[in-house]
Amino acid sequence: MKIAVSGGGTGGHIYPALALIREIQKNDKNAEFLYIGTQSGLESSIVPRENIPFQSIHITGFKRKLSFDNVKTVIRFIKGVKDSKKILKDFNADIVIGTGGYVCGPVVYAAAKLGIPTIVHEQNSVPGLTNKFLSRYVDKVAVCFDEAASFFPKEKVIMTGNPRATEVLGQNAVNGKLSVGLDPAKQSVLIFGGSRGARPINEAVLKTLAQLAVKPYEILYVTGEVHYENVKKEAELAGNPSNIKIKPFIHNMPEVLAGTDLAVTRAGATTLAELTSLGIPSILIPSPYVTNNHQEKNARALSDHGAAELLLEQDLTGSKLVDSIDRILLDDEKIREMRAAAKKIGVPDSANRLYAVMQELVSQGKK
Numbered sequence: 001m002k003i004a005v006s007g008g009g010t011g012g013h014i015y016p017a018l019a020l021i022r023e024i025q026k027n028d029k030n031a032e033f034l035y036i037g038t039q040s041g042l043e044s045s046i047v048p049r050e051n052i053p054f055q056s057i058h059i060t061g062f063k064r065k066l067s068f069d070n071v072k073t074v075i076r077f078i079k080g081v082k083d084s085k086k087i088l089k090d091f092n093a094d095i096v097i098g099t100g101g102y103v104c105g106p107v108v109y110a111a112a113k114l115g116i117p118t119i120v121h122e123q124n125s126v127p128g129l130t131n132k133f134l135s136r137y138v139d140k141v142a143v144c145f146d147e148a149a150s151f152f153p154k155e156k157v158i159m160t161g162n163p164r165a166t167e168v169l170g171q172n173a174v175n176g177k178l179s180v181g182l183d184p185a186k187q188s189v190l191i192f193g194g195s196r197g198a199r200p201i202n203e204a205v206l207k208t209l210a211q212l213a214v215k216p217y218e219i220l221y222v223t224g225e226v227h228y229e230n231v232k233k234e235a236e237l238a239g240n241p242s243n244i245k246i247k248p249f250i251h252n253m254p255e256v257l258a259g260t261d262l263a264v265t266r267a268g269a270t271t272l273a274e275l276t277s278l279g280i281p282s283i284l285i286p287s288p289y290v291t292n293n294h295q296e297k298n299a300r301a302l303s304d305h306g307a308a309e310l311l312l313e314q315d316l317t318g319s320k321l322v323d324s325i326d327r328i329l330l331d332d333e334k335i336r337e338m339r340a341a342a343k344k345i346g347v348p349d350s351a352n353r354l355y356a357v358m359q360e361l362v363s364q365g366k367k
């Protein structure tokens with residue numbers, strides 16, 4: 001099978017695509033892949049690292065407000081569709097999957113127009129503009145939250161979950177801890193602000209370094225690439241507590257998650273799929289700066305079932321954060337309950353579900 005995938009901008013759209021590719025590679029040694037992204041998105045650095053053929057098109061996102069930039073975006077879209085058609089024809093794709101972000105707009109639209117079977121994968125409880133637009137043209141819309149189904153044509157929706165949920169399983173917790181300098185014998189908290197880091201979370205954590213320094217647990221604190229230098233400077237001023245390991249980005253997240261007892265993070269949908277698949281309790285601080293406040297809705301899907309605690313950014317302070325961590329991590333009963341509740345929501349066989357949908361579409365041979 002020749003599979004083209006497209007998705008980008010942030011890790012939340014890229015990692016599901018990569019997870020799907022890696023899981024298919026395990027089952028079908030003859031499958032061929034092509035990833036189509038942009039040069040400006042995170043995908044241009046993440047995908048080539050994984051030895052997956054990568055090609056780029058030039059496209060920008062629509063502004064929600066009326067703006068002249070949108071005229072330019074329409075022109076880029078038309079050019080993007082033309083370029084995508086050429087790329088897809090040269091590759092001779094059997095199926096095209098979009099995992100979100102504006103880059104998949106022209107790619108998946110071009111595929112549909114060429115008569116190639118198409119799927120969009122929506123990670124969030126509230127879909128983005130691109131997937132809503134594409135849902136009119138694609139064959140199937142794969143969702144991860146029941147709440148998302150109502151935004152799409154009913155007959156096309158299929159619940160698959162997020163392939164990252166499958167990929168993160170089966171990793172070695174001890175190796176995960178050792179790889180980032182944590183002590184395997186101690187409990188650990190992973191703090192990160194989604195794939196790009198989050199300034200408000202960094203500010204709150206920096207205020208608590210002295211308090212955290214005396215805790216019996218360890219902390220892996222991932223700042224996001226752009227915030228790293230500043231955070232390092234501040235941590236140095238606070239005496240670089242030895243139980244807090246600071247990193248700009250984690251490239252072996254599945255392994256690191258295996259060794260995580262509690263996560264403090266934004267509520268990006270891909271992160272949540274990973275946490276629930278592994279049954280990791282979390283404190284979720286949804287980003288209020290996303291379309292339709294979708295991260296809070298993602299987060300509530302976990303917190304309503306006792307799998308996570310919700311801490312709104314407007315209420316976030318350093319001391320509240322430390323109190324919440326202690327209340328969960330230092331209470332065996334509580335952590336056990338949260339683990340079980342998270343696991344109950346997870347969809348660990350997600351990659352296989354999505355692959356089955358792909359196989360069915362290809363066997364129907366739409367071309």
Ligand SMILES: CC(=O)N[C@H]1[C@@H](OP(=O)(O)OP(=O)(O)OC[C@H]2O[C@@H](n3ccc(=O)[nH]c3=O)[C@H](O)[C@@H]2O)O[C@H](CO)[C@@H](O)[C@@H]1O
Pocket residue numbers: 010011012013015100123124164192193194195196222248249250251252253266267268269270271272274287290294295298
């Ligand atoms: C600001 C924004 O628009 N965020 C959106 C973006 O979030 P974002 O890109 O932050 O996405 P997620 O939180 O869903 O996923 C982040 C991914 O990056 C990985 N990771 C993160 C940090 C790190 O150091 N290493 C690493 O590998 C995580 O394990 C996860 O696989 O896409 C998500 C999925 O559509 C949406 O729900 C988010 O609302």
